[in-house]
Amino acid sequence: MAVLSTACGVAGCAPTSSGPEDAQTVLLQRPAGSTNDTKIYDSVLATCEKTTGITIKTQDIPSSGYLAKVLQQASSKTLPDVLMLDNGEVPQIAESGALAPLKPLGVTTNGFAEGVVQASTYGGELYGVQPVANTIALFVNTELLAAAGLKAPTTWDELKRTASILTKGDTYGVAFSAAASEEGTFQFLPFFWSNGGDETNIPTSEGAAALQLWKDLVIAHAASESVLTWTQADVNDQFIAGKAAMMINGPWQFPSLDKAGVKYEAVALPAPQLGAEIVSPLGGETWTVPVTGNKEKMASAAQVVQCLGSDASQLELGSGRNLIPTNENLAGQYAQENPKMKGFVDQIPGLRARTAQLGPDYAKASQTIYTAIQDVLTGGAEPLEALRRAETK
Template sequence: MSRSHSFPRLTRSTARPGTLAALAAAGVLVLAACGTGSGSGGSGSGSDTLTEIDYYDAAPQNTQLPQILDECATETGVKIKHQQVPRAQFMPKLLQQASARSLPDLALIDNPDLQQLAATGGLVSLSKAGLTTDGLYPSIVTAGQYQGQTYGIAPGVNGLALFYNKDMFTQAGLAPPRTWDELTAAAKKLTKGSRYGMAFSAVGNEEGSFQFEPFFWTAGADLTTLDSPQAVKALTLWKDLVGSGSASKSVVTWTQADVNDQFLAGNAAMMVNGPWQLPTLNAAKNLHFGVVPIPVPDASAKPVVPLGGEVWTVGRSNPTREAKAVAVVKCLLGQEKSLKWSKDAGYIPSNREAARQLGVSQPQLAAFVTEVGTAKSRTAQLGTDYPKVSQALADAIQAALAGGTSPQSALAQAQRSARD
């Protein structure tokens, strides 16, 4: 699912959005088909060796994580046994282990999946364990809570911003857009031949919902009322971009990785994407690009983007093991380690001061740092109901952009589906 930690085929990012939250919801249905996996649970190893699991399968995350884990292991006097599981198998495996009370001591999970796993009772409440969240962004803390308790905390997060091709903008005499009107006008002017002015992912799953949520939320819409006038306004923006030819009709099949490929190839002058794409973009020496916050409906508004990324959790075992695992998490969340991890993995530190430092030292991340302060957790309001609502929203996007349905009708159907 994600790298937002949250999506299918987000193997290049880990963001992606971050995650496929919908997969997590489906995980319960396939538990019977999964292997037991109990051998990797926390309770089966010596007390000085903790087990850890994640789904990172691509650089830089899969290369940097073992290093930072080893550093924190040394600092806390333990050893950590690292395990990587394919994303599609990750949540089904954890849910099965939770049912058997054999979760690993440490698990790095996509933040939209946190509440579902916490609901099993298999996680340690980090709040009760005394882990402080002082200095962290409140929105990031919220993303790791379930029923008023903190069960997961992110060392860093990712989100979405607007990338633009500086050369194309200079040639067109344009400045980066700040409002929807400016975005629409720039996309139209930049569309020429085989090049589109704008690119985004509207694929029919959590990845598409993740990309749409900045526009949805910034318009003032709410996930409890998918067919509100504000939601219709946001979907109309996307539909008009596609309908006018300023964005490709193929956005309904493009993942975030595909969108990045289009931008790299010069087939799109702007794109919505995340910081996990920066290493690939910076490797293209002839590409000159900038990054600005997501455009807003009017100049008085601030962008509201969904938080992508993963949270550290501690599996229930015994007091001694739990205390050691919590100590490791505390180390991972420290300002120094949070900043190091974020620099290496393309994230924004959860620690406010570390984020500020990163924004100053790496200007390409400044827009993402700015957005974190107003970002939203995808599951804070809906909890374990989020995957169903997210899928209904993704279906509405598909219906409006690919099926010819009006935004109003598509979102009205989404609202009915979310209530069923």
């Protein structure tokens, strides 16, 4: 079980439970993040204190044991007033009855991308507000593309052609993570979903075609066989070292890329064919109101959650943390102010929660998918048969 870290936030050191304070003081709990993330969130929370008139005390829990801590708190009925969760954890905690539906508390998500709202919805009820999101896009080495007279690929056929041309010497055309883990599934889902794949019925021709794309890239040596073991961090290392001309990755890699001085651009992932919508996995945290039994505090907590989802909060969090505002109405302004995020912003309409269809059972589907990927790329299995075999197992 995780041990509480030193809990000093917007209103100073916090207690370990909401305690007997008046209803205008709430305890907010979050996993411990980077110094930069904490600083930016504290700035947003300070603004929310002024906006709502509510005092916000923060409690940081080590991220490595965060979910276990939340589950223990839910069991012992010691949850805080405001709780941060990974959006993929919402169904599990909501199913336990530990979270309050937000709409009866007056919380709205007008303008939010549909997939973002779905990610925080369980059993038809909204349980969380997600102000910013992350996903993955295609990073291209602009110097290598320019030298080859190429543009960033926008379709699968263009991806294969471009990756093939850029493969020279010890530089592969494209790198991605096909690891036997959620990272591998996360990177594959945009191809799977965008081509009509469905995690409720995995072994279909649409899903197989997406897996064939990855197989084609590896067979053509446009992608290294090492993708089978690479994490997303490993993929980034290959790109920085000049051993991959393109890579699939997330905005969390911006700091290391900028530090290394790589000339790059992040563009939307290639679609199966021109004009097709790109459906990408939605990552990030959502803010919830636990059922504490104190109606006045829960009402105050709901005001804080609403403030965290406000336009101002989204823009500050997005710019400061290289994340995407979830209100589609902010897309144009945000992309103009943060041009390197445009490739991610372009994918907002198609963002989809991994747990949207299967809830807590998503983990089983993820294992089926990454098992099939491994089978195809290591054993040379045909994609459709690999998907069938993995689902049977």
